[in-house]
Amino acid sequence: xxxxxxxxxxxxxxxxxxxxxxxxxxxxxxxxxxxxxxxxxxxxxxxxxxxxxxxxxxxxxxxxxxxxxxxxxxxxxxxxxxxxxxxxxxxxxxxxxxxxxxxxxxxxxxxxxxxxxxxxxxxxxxxxxxxxxxxxxxxxxxxxxxxxxxxxxxxxxxxxxxxxxxxxxxx
Numbered sequence: 001x002x003x004x005x006x007x008x009x010x011x012x013x014x015x016x017x018x019x020x021x022x023x024x025x026x027x028x029x030x031x032x033x034x035x036x037x038x039x040x041x042x043x044x045x046x047x048x049x050x051x052x053x054x055x056x057x058x059x060x061x062x063x064x065x066x067x068x069x070x071x072x073x074x075x076x077x078x079x080x081x082x083x084x085x086x087x088x089x090x091x092x093x094x095x096x097x098x099x100x101x102x103x104x105x106x107x108x109x110x111x112x113x114x115x116x117x118x119x120x121x122x123x124x125x126x127x128x129x130x131x132x133x134x135x136x137x138x139x140x141x142x143x144x145x146x147x148x149x150x151x152x153x154x155x156x157x158x159x160x161x162x163x164x165x166x167x168x169x170x171x
Contacts, residue, residue, distance in 0.1 A: 022058035049121040060138035089156040110135025
């Protein structure tokens with residue numbers, strides 16, 4: 001097994017654990033606050049801060065995990081009307097380039113937001129950069145996976161071999 005494939009599997013497991021951890025933490029924190037407010041036993045003042053951070057990490061790393069699996073919504077009408085092989089690969093390459101442009105802007109602007117944020121949360125005094133850093137990190141992950149897709153697509157254009165038949169090790 002190649003180092004690249006091993007790294008990909010470890011990265012996927014880490015993202016999945018992070019996503020599940022954020023979801024469980026959100027469930028516990030929000031559920032606990034609902035119970036506390038319903039029974040009027042307690043109310044958690046810092047709940048909003050924690051929920052905001054957990055939700056940001058859940059959304060952005062969830063998007064990166066779905067990106068890895070090619071699970072985002074897409075309209076495949078044009079792709080289905082093209083013949084398999086180079087014409088579909090050409091369309092895929094155009095889509096990958098557009099995606100790289102978007103992800104590049106998102107990652108760069110997320111990085112600027114992270115490094116320029118000097119604010120802290122009002123109650124817990126956590127740096128807001130902890131919340132914002134999910135944007136450039138997940139963007140970088142999605143860029144990496146898109147570059148792998150570009151390499152596969154270029155190989156398809158060169159050889160005519162379907163993109164799915166190229167193992168990650170051979171890139």
